[in-house]
């Protein structure tokens with residue numbers, strides 16, 4: 343692998359040294375048939391597990407029928423059926439869809455729609471936001487300078503407001519919410535006039551920025567300001583959607599209805615597919631022909647997404663995510679109780695993280711990296727996140743069982759112990 347990897351661009355950074363040969367359910371197997379518990383789910387994608395038989399069957403059937411029904415040339419049945427089905431899981435009234443391939447492209451699509459619909463230019467994002475790596479999406483991303491460095495100038499018109507990150511701010515959640523809303527009002531009064539502001543982008547759980555759930559009152563505060571000023575509220579549900587947080591959408595936890603919902607990752611169990619959803623009255627303001635793409639709404643991806651929805655609903659995966667998330671969080675809290683170096687354990691559903699903090703209160707990426715590596719050496723694949731890389735996150739497939747959660751927690755206990763020495 344090392345020899346062949348030398349031919350790859352150094353721009354790629356691999357989180358674990360594993361060469362995956364196959365995936366089955368919650369497990370990845372390497373070429374020596376060593377089994378790993380995959381608590382990365384391919385960055386929150388394989389929610390139905392690796393190669394769920396129903397997804398495999400639906401995709402195989404579609405491959406033999408029509409692979410590429412190019413949607414600006416011809417329409418195809420899987421896309422129409424998926425659109426109908428998504429209508430049943432989206433919030434009431436959010437019933438118009440547009441498909442592309444990746445999270446970043448969908449973020450771009452949402453931004454374009456917001457600009458065309460409002461005739462305004464600016465966007466507001468929150469510190470630690472991750473909305474993607476294409477140029478406009480990177481302009482909305484503030485989770486780490488590595489995404490932005492050396493590629494500017496980025497898109498103008500993006501204003502960044504503090505996120506209610508209670509733990510890092512050293513505040514209670516209510517105080518952090520009040521502070522972040524005050525700062526947002528200040529931003530609207532001093533930097534980005536409401537008259538120029540097309541959209542506010544929010545991840546219902548700050549993802550790459552450190553796995554921090556948005557407090558419900560903050561989400562409600564955003565909705566109030568959006569309504570007051572005619573700004574569109576865009577929920578980037580690329581990582582939080584499709585049951586990941588123990589509700590179907592991350593924004594369900596606050597009861598706030600966004601204007602635009604962005605979905606990708608868990609949508610098609612690993613096939614490239616993403617979408618934006620908006621109410622008819624908003625979507626009809628998109629300028630015809632201004633968006634599209636060669637591969638958007640791929641027929642095999644749509645068939646896989648339909649099977650994914652079947653599996654999520656018939657196997658009760660949203661409830662499972664809520665229950666297993668509680669079990670995982672409780673397990674990680676026990677580990678943290680025995681290790682003062684883990685300052686915070688938090689999450690929503692099966693998006694759970696441990697934040698490593700040094701004795702002086704500063705972020706501790708070194709210990710986090712050691713714990714992450716020790717876990718992967720012991721057969722548990724994890725990811726780090728956070729602007730400082732000091733947060734270790736767990737995002738298992740939503741099919742995960744209590745035994746698998748306990749096995750992962752046992753490995754994590756050992757890995758953390760090792761990392762402290």
Ligand code: PMP
Nearest residue numbers: 444445446472473474549580581
């Ligand atoms: N938005 C969010 C919230 C994400 O987590 C990600 C990916 N981590 C993206 C957008 C970008 O998605 P993609 O990598 O598919 O372009």
